[in-house]
Amino acid sequence: MRLGFLVDLSRCMGCMACAVSCKAENDVPLHSWRLRVKYIDQGEFPEVKRHFVPLRCNHCENAPCERICPVSALHYLPNGIVNVDHNRCIGCASCMMACPYNAIYIDPITNSADKCTYCAHRIEVGMMPACVVACPTHANIFGDLDDPESEISKYLKEHKDVMVRKPELNTKPKHFYVRGSTVALDPLASERPEGYTLFTEVKFLDHIGGH
Amino acid sequence: MLGAEVTFDVALPKVVWGWLVSTNMWAKSIATGTFLLGLYFIKKYPEKDTFFRKWIPILGLIFIGITLLVTVLDLHHMFRFWKIFLFAHFTSAVTLGAWVVSGFVIVLLISFWSWITGNKKLFDRVMIPGFVLAFFSTIYTAGIMGEATARELWVFPAEMIQMLLSAALAGSATYLLIMALYKVEMEEVKRELGYILIGSAFLSGAMYLGEILFARMHSEFSHRAVEILTFGELAPMFWLGIFLTFVIPIVMVGIANENKRYEYTLLGSISALVGLWLVKHSWLLAPQMLPLS
Amino acid sequence: MIKASRRDFLKGVAASIGGVALAKGVFEKVEADNKIANNQELTFEPKHLDYYPPFEKWNDWKEPAGDYWKIHGGALRDGVKLINYMIVPTVCNNCEAACGLTAWIDKDTLTVKKFMGNPFHSGSRGRNCAKGYAALSQMYDPDRIPFPLKRAPGSKRGENKWVRTTWEEALETIGKRMREVLLKGDEISKKQIIYHVGRPNENGFHVRRVVWSWGVDGRNSHTNICSSNGRFGNIVTVGDDRTSPDFANSRLILLVSSHAADAGHYYQQHAGYIADARAKGAKLVVIDPRMSNSAGMADLWIPAWPGTEAAINLAMISRLVKEEKFNKKFVERWFNWKEFISDKEYLSFLKEKGFLTEVPQGNSFDDFVAVLKDLYKDYTFEWAANEAKIPVSMLDKLYEMILWAGDRITQYHWRAVAAGNRGGWMGAGRTGTMLMAFMGAIGGVGGTGWYKWHTISLGDKGGDACMAADPEPVKAWNELEWPPEWPMSAYELSYLLPHLLVDDEWRNRWKEKGLKIPDKVEVWFSRIYNPVWINPDGFRWVETLKDENKFGLTVYMSPNWAETAFYCDYILPMGLAGERHDQHSEPTKPEKWTGFRQPVLRVALQKMGWKPNDPAKATLEAHKKVGLGEIWEEDEFFINLAFAIDPDGSLGIRKYWESKQNPGKPVTIEEYYNAAFSKLPKLKETCQQLGITPYEYMRDRGAWTEATDVYNVHEKPLPYDPEKRAYQYDGKWIPESEIKVENDTVYHVEEGGKKHKIGIVKDGKFINGFKTPSGHIEFYSKTLKEWKWPEYAIPIYPRNAEERKSMIHIVSQVHHDYMKEENAFVLNPIYRLPYLIHTRSINSKWLMEIGQNHNPLWIYEKDAKRLGIKRGDAVRVRVVDTLTGIETGYFVAMAMPTQATRPGVVACSHHNGRWRLVNEVKVDGFKHELGVMRMGSVLVDIQQKGNQFFMRTKEGVKPFKSWQFPEFNKDTEQIWWKGTTGVFQNAVFPANPDPLSGMQCWHKKVLIEKAGPEDKIGDVFVDINKTWEVYKAWRDQLTRPNYQPGGLRRPKWMPRPWFPIDDEYWKFPSA
Ligand SMILES: Nc1nc2c(c(=O)[nH]1)N[C@H]1C(S)=C(S)[C@@H](COP(=O)(O)OP(=O)(O)OC[C@H]3O[C@@H](n4cnc5c(=O)[nH]c(N)nc54)[C@H](O)[C@@H]3O)O[C@H]1N2
């Protein structure tokens, strides 16, 4: 079993239901996000577009985070999920340096690394991840990539414009995007000015290593 | 203007590894550099080995101590440090580093004992494993940087060479500094140390230049990181570092060696050590200034 | 600069996935055990993945908890703790979409661990938006009000000194005061108790039954600040107040709103259907001066100048008519063109006005088409593009799409043009619906149906469980709610309450004409309504609320603090979405579904065998038992209040709330809602088969769909029963003998001669038709003509500056004609953020983390540049009324240059800019301080000099440690946002009622300048004398009060909502 995720960006409306349901499901504290939704405005009036892109861990098949973790706190489950062990984690933040997708953070309450687990605990009882259930537009599609009958496998087969983030790093993400765009998926294809924007204060957190 | 702008995002971590990590690398360069150069001089000038047999353990222990201290301090779970030995994950350069450094510490302790007791043989016996451990202690960080896939600026073999050059530079500078402070009269050694310093500074500087120039080809990420380093918010620190590490020492130590005015080495080596920290630090920060997703 | 290789590679990756198994990573290392320690039911590799557990397991569902897993779910875990869940359904309360929710209750701790959707809810399909999931954070809000509060004796309103009180005391005091008023029994007293409600999100219980049973005309709303203009155009056109589009099957989704991604009624449900339609190839067009998220993902964004939408709609109609590409069959069958074409007097009037060149002789359909061509000839694309200040090419594209979509066009009119602009009703429901109607996109698959087709309103039908069913029609007409200046207003002029109360001049003017208008409200309930903040002229509200001679006893019913609460006498902590009962149904699709909102912990307790001491107070008892606090719900509160008002039944109120099963005792929720849900025939039948009661069905599943595929209701015959020899109308059987046909209209003639239209005759059959007087789609509204607005009786718009002056009533107050100064802009203060709900999200840490109390001023980049304004600059926004030229004040906002708003139009969201008067409230005898709106407001200082108010931010949002629900709120110390970039803009806005509908016209002309050194973001300055002058000018210069001695106060076919008013009081007292 290889569990994978797919977001159809032509359906995503940036509502953040996924992001909030994830907080509720996984007790993700303020200040941190296992899943975030980014908005990008592109173009000049009146030819302007707004892109929405939910970003979470890719559960890479060749995961740099798993590789660099000195204590195997990051480990694979048999279903392909890259899981975190909060008790084992020593908080070295190496995984944060290694993950090319900003998917990991140090949980301010547990002080351990944390990230999306594809809701591994729900999988155990045969339930879809919280954010998949949440999505009002059914932009989130989840399932077994090894099973040709799964919705995700069919979706992947039917769509030609499948993308992953930073494929050149050879991390082999198991998180796909359909009808995406470079602007949405490449962080360097847009500016991320620090400070206040139309919607929020966009900022970087202060130095978070050490004490 | 790229014509596209993020209008909604959450707060993202910026600097994950900060001054504690730069200090780690810097102190480790001194510890391993002094060790490796020390071995070289002991071998080359066996008649003058007392100096090195004394300072190898002292410098090594002090600076590896600093290294370990900042490493542990940087952990969010300081008191889980031991897990790295119990749950060792050997694909991780962090794990390898921890093991190798631990070995190196043992060698340093032996060398310390050897110096205290005057039992030279003891040290001689661990020289070869010591050499290997010091060598790997120096380069494992490059491994970590290489494994830090996200930070495309750091490329493995280049970082490894930089680590070795830093060790040479830091080691020679530290010895020159000690010699200047304690007014040690070993002209040949000094000259040679001076040339090592100049050489490693030159090579290291040239490599940085090369990396900066070729970053663009490596990936857009590293190109942008280098832009921040060279023209952006990190530029003052980086260029000051470059100046202090490479320009001043080359000039000062050059003058010293040419004109036998060894008092100049004092300034040159201090400058090199300070500069090295700045360069390491800015190089560490640069790829952390960019959003990864 | 961007390397090509990566992008190309992105495309290539498609090939490497799918069936091809990827090689395992070189460094891969699998540590975890495949079988999950000591639990057989758990598996890493489940056979299938479900969205929800099977219903049979809802009472006992075991699932690992995310928070537990996070800490213990690692590689070496020795078993995973499972939560014993009971899944109890309820309905979201965060917007009117009424999506289903399920509360996942940990039976061991009796806490709700999470809210998810409800798969039985056919409207929401088990899905929710961010605000739905955030219900949990609202429930366990660190600043939640834990028990009833009462203004401290001796303190003044607004001083924020509070004492703890009990529900019993509150019931007694309020009940006694109401009794005193009701005992007076005169007409005035029936206008002095007001239940004022924002968005109750329920169908009928309170807004109808509660107030009605008191016998007062005291139901006031918030509708005029929300949607009167949105409703009015549709009421005039089809007799229903909102479209019910079949988005999912539509081909062209033409939004003058932001339903696809931001907001709107039925937000996430509609967004889901729109996404479905787009996946099938539908096109999305959004008309909006601001680039909403919907506009940002649309196929075409038309950034029209605010208030010019009618021009666009008419230009489309003009072209359709000219090219004869409209749906002739539909138009001929369903427009009331006969009425129009035969009213030669009216046609001559149009000719006089210069809209018609010629009055036709004949009365045929062809004559009608000829008139249309003549009437609309000047509305060319070029003209409309000029009026809307957009490229003509956009109109060409839109026209193409309209032709392509045919009768599958959908629209939803609510706010946008309607809420922003004077005469916005013309641009919304009037011309918008007409455009769809011309294409025949009314009623069918992929077209637009109507509210009444698709909703189930049962709330008050539970009255059957009470000793007495329906009360008598109310014997009063409350001018404080329906002032005579706005006879046709869609809903109450709610935001004018303080203005009307303090205006003796106005009162006397009408007194002379025989009206009896009180100068004081004795008891005022504010429920789910925060008028000080969300209405215009907030300081007028503050001033009047503070005056005990104007507002006697004031009761704020809310789970959390709010600006209005500071100025009230009681704050009664009511239950949230999962803590109260309501029947709730909405027209979100061509179906009829209803949901049941419930106090989920009470339901869980009862299912586990718990019994309340007092069955009429079960919700309160349950909430106390589980440690939620002394939280009650409105249903039980009002039932008990009826007993407190009328303890011996002498006032005749009690009987409406006395249980039939247990006479003398209050009706219980179970009885009441069982009676209500039993009214649904299909549900009842299903329940009989299942052997359960309708109440139990709804309690366990939370939602029911009574009918699917409800299309073309206007074409449906009235149900006929040959045995009864009767037709069915509105649930009642009407004997054939009482039915009369006149002019192809079917009437029910009651005993005594009263007649109601119940249908129309077409093809010899009695069919429903539309709810208009003609039963047709009223191209021509005789009502408007008769009620003094003849020039607007057909879809129309002024063609030039001169006409705009004479037709000012349907010209936006922010028309570009008025923008003369260099720095003059339109301020668009009306748009929703998808993750916030007016003032209803301050109690959610998750939503506040996103919202941050940040509402910058969006300004087009080039405009900003021209004025030298940069990102983050403070700007002073001076509000100027265009009717009077009066400047009412200013606010200081943070400027945000962007490409996402059109030139000349700035935008500022109303969700943020919240404020508090104190950080904490100390209550004697309680060990903790009660936190006040700490997560998303600023602490302010308000200085008053006579009529002038100045507000300044003192402090923003700071991290804190929560004593309430400490485990859930362990992260409030992580609060990182500052909250200091918001501004309370509504305070500077005068009341600007639309002369016809009564809608607050929200858009404002503003003058923008860079802030001076003395200005700070968040500053607000307003002179409420000036706002007063503006209000008076709008009232006196623009309205046409239809004072007719002995005449009606309002067209009879536009009923007073919710409960009947006695015929006698529909009339003006004779002079
Ligand atoms: N997320 C969320 N959803 C909600 C609510 C909420 O608070 N949050 N509130 C609910 C309530 S009470 C209501 S009434 C509905 C309202 O929902 P909608 O009817 O969609 O109304 P708004 O969000 O006010 O405005 C929609 C769009 O109209 C644009 N607009 C403003 N002025 C004009 C104009 O003059 N012309 C045109 N063409 N467009 C204009 C705005 O920029 C905005 O993008 O939403 C409901 N749903």
Ligand SMILES: Nc1nc2c(c(=O)[nH]1)N[C@H]1C(S)=C(S)[C@@H](COP(=O)(O)OP(=O)(O)OC[C@H]3O[C@@H](n4cnc5c(=O)[nH]c(N)nc54)[C@H](O)[C@@H]3O)O[C@H]1N2
């Ligand atoms: N500038 C500007 N102003 C606007 C708008 C705009 O677009 N722009 N929109 C207008 C519109 S469309 C509307 S509908 C109004 C909405 O304004 P309101 O009708 O006032 O609605 P809310 O702000 O949602 O809720 C009001 C209060 O209800 C209380 N409350 C919250 N949840 C509950 C609950 O579960 N039970 C009870 N009993 N009370 C609760 C809280 O105290 C909250 O402050 O705002 C209007 N104001």
Ligand code: SF4
């Ligand atoms: S819930 Fe769905 S539509 Fe909403 S932001 Fe997430 S992926 Fe997009």
Ligand code: SF4
């Ligand atoms: S996305 Fe990042 S955190 Fe997730 S598996 Fe890949 S490298 Fe690890």
Ligand code: SF4
């Ligand atoms: S922070 Fe924790 S999970 Fe991440 S690499 Fe270090 S030990 Fe592993």
Ligand code: SF4
């Ligand atoms: S799969 Fe679960 S953990 Fe991952 S983003 Fe979705 S809800 Fe969060």
Ligand code: SF4
């Ligand atoms: S759309 Fe409205 S009712 Fe539905 S989940 Fe969102 S806030 Fe709740």
Ligand SMILES: [Mo]
């Ligand atoms: Mo509203």
